[in-house]
Amino acid sequence: MIKIFKKNQIVFMAIGLMLIVAGYLNYTYSPELKYQTELTGNIEENLGDTIYVNTIPVDKDEQERIKQNNTQANNTHEHNNNIAVQKEKDTYFTETKNQRDEMLDSQIDTYEDMLENASIPNEQKLNAQQEIKKITDLKNNIMIAENLILLKEVEDVVIMTNGENITVVIKSENELESEKVAQIYSIVTRQLGVEINDIQIILKK
Numbered sequence: 001m002i003k004i005f006k007k008n009q010i011v012f013m014a015i016g017l018m019l020i021v022a023g024y025l026n027y028t029y030s031p032e033l034k035y036q037t038e039l040t041g042n043i044e045e046n047l048g049d050t051i052y053v054n055t056i057p058v059d060k061d062e063q064e065r066i067k068q069n070n071t072q073a074n075n076t077h078e079h080n081n082n083i084a085v086q087k088e089k090d091t092y093f094t095e096t097k098n099q100r101d102e103m104l105d106s107q108i109d110t111y112e113d114m115l116e117n118a119s120i121p122n123e124q125k126l127n128a129q130q131e132i133k134k135i136t137d138l139k140n141n142i143m144i145a146e147n148l149i150l151l152k153e154v155e156d157v158v159i160m161t162n163g164e165n166i167t168v169v170i171k172s173e174n175e176l177e178s179e180k181v182a183q184i185y186s187i188v189t190r191q192l193g194v195e196i197n198d199i200q201i202i203l204k205k
Helices: 002-028 031-040 060-116 122-150 178-192
Strands: 156-161 166-171 199-204
Touching: 060 122, 060 156, 060 166, 122 156, 122 178, 156 178, 166 178, 178 199
Parallel strands: 166 199
Antiparallel strands: 156 166
16 A cells, blocks of 8 residues: 555656646747847846836927927028028019020120121121110110119119010019009100110019
8 A cells, every 4th residue: 555655656746747848948038028029138037027118218308399399490490481482582583684685795795896896897897886876876776765764763674675565574573553554655665766665664573
């Protein structure tokens, strides 16, 4: 009887040892434990607890700073666009006047070259002199007309001509009153010697 008891005791001890080994192996190779260990580098005992990975607390002050920076960037972009548009408006009249004057000066240079050319007949030289005077007078009359128009409380003005038709571009934020339009027509017809039907007035805001 004693021998049987010892034998059963050995069997129970073996079974208990197997359970301990199985539990250890299950703990060591648990997929959940392995996943958590790979994420954190640590082995946590409470595998059943909820784990928050890569959770960053919200900083309201930082959010407000980001919002303000974005608003400031948008305002700066809009401001730069407004400056670019305003610059384009401001340079239009100056550049157009320069291009017009350069074209007229080029015509004068051409006629002056004819005067200096010994092979050109005197009759053509006389015509060249007349054309030079005509162009010079046109430049002066345009300048006088533009200055008189500026006295009519407009921001800027440029007068262009192709020899027959006159285009008057007016810079003004407000619509031109009919009385002011009539005054502009009067100035241009008087200074440039053209008919009203040959004049076109364009408003550029």
